[in-house]
Amino acid sequence: MEQKKEKFFDRMKSNEYYIRWGKNPFTYVTAAVLLSLFQIITLATTKSPWGVSGAFATWGAWIFEAFGGSVDKWYYFASPGAQATLEGGILNHPDSWRNFGVIFGALAATLLASGFKIKKIKSKKQIFAAAIGGLLMGYGARLSFGCNIGALYGGIASLSLSGWVFAIGMFAGAVVGSKLLVKYFMT
Amino acid sequence: MKEVMLDCYGEACPVPLVKSQNKIKELEVGDVLIVQIDHSCAMKNVPEWARKEGYNVEVEEVDDGEWEVIIEKTK
Numbered sequence: 001m002e003q004k005k006e007k008f009f010d011r012m013k014s015n016e017y018y019i020r021w022g023k024n025p026f027t028y029v030t031a032a033v034l035l036s037l038f039q040i041i042t043l044a045t046t047k048s049p050w051g052v053s054g055a056f057a058t059w060g061a062w063i064f065e066a067f068g069g070s071v072d073k074w075y076y077f078a079s080p081g082a083q084a085t086l087e088g089g090i091l092n093h094p095d096s097w098r099n100f101g102v103i104f105g106a107l108a109a110t111l112l113a114s115g116f117k118i119k120k121i122k123s124k125k126q127i128f129a130a131a132i133g134g135l136l137m138g139y140g141a142r143l144s145f146g147c148n149i150g151a152l153y154g155g156i157a158s159l160s161l162s163g164w165v166f167a168i169g170m171f172a173g174a175v176v177g178s179k180l181l182v183k184y185f186m187t
Numbered sequence: 188m189k190e191v192m193l194d195c196y197g198e199a200c201p202v203p204l205v206k207s208q209n210k211i212k213e214l215e216v217g218d219v220l221i222v223q224i225d226h227s228c229a230m231k232n233v234p235e236w237a238r239k240e241g242y243n244v245e246v247e248e249v250d251d252g253e254w255e256v257i258i259e260k261t262k
Contacts, residue, residue: 110227
């Protein structure tokens with residue numbers, strides 16, 4: 001029995017279709033077309049454009065509420081729409097489901113390509129860089145009402161000028177960020 | 188001709204790419220640089236850059252989620 005199983009997976013490893021669909025990464029063009037299709041689907045079914053980081057703020061509010069806090073008076077959550085989202089709970093929150101989908105989809109993809117690995121933390125620098133980077137990105141994304149998905153991708157896809165303005169800011173930020181990375185992080 | 192290992196395990200993009208670009212500058216023509224990576228996006232951008240430079244490139248999967256990008260500095 002055991003032997004038979006091994007043979008099956010050995011055969012699969014060299015299967016042309018497995019290599020093409022499961023193992024090798026898609027080209028940028030294929031991925032771009034798929035992303036565009038799925039963001040149209042998400043806009044059509046949930047009536048709001050694709051966003052990622054907005055849900056994290058909502059998760060934060062739920063966690064805060066779970067510990068007895070209240071965000072009703074916070075400007076960010078004061079609108080009737082935001083209140084309705086908080087009332088509705090995580091199961092009725094499309095953004096949360098999309099994010100779960102992204103996480104499980106990424107896990108599935110890496111398992112399918114047998115590329116799953118728990119990575120070692122190499123230095124304390126990495127921890128600080130990840131924590132500071134995450135805080136800055138999360139805070140910045142809320143200040144600008146969107147991240148590279150909600151504000152940039154969603155903005156441009158819905159023919160909004162704000163998406164292009166965001167693109168200019170993000171591009172400039174990426175240039176400065178890469179220079180800082182090479183100068184302070186890589187040495 | 189010598190072989191140089193560059194350990195980029197645990198490094199996220201674009202660190203492996205920048206490290207490879209810096210390292211290859213120190214090498215002589217004919218030397219081989221072996222970049223060890225475990226970040227799948229580096230598996231795309233490191234070979235892409237090396238091929239664009241005109242070097243000989245090979246990617247080898249050494250373990251689950253671990254790759255070696257073998258770059259021969261041809262010029």
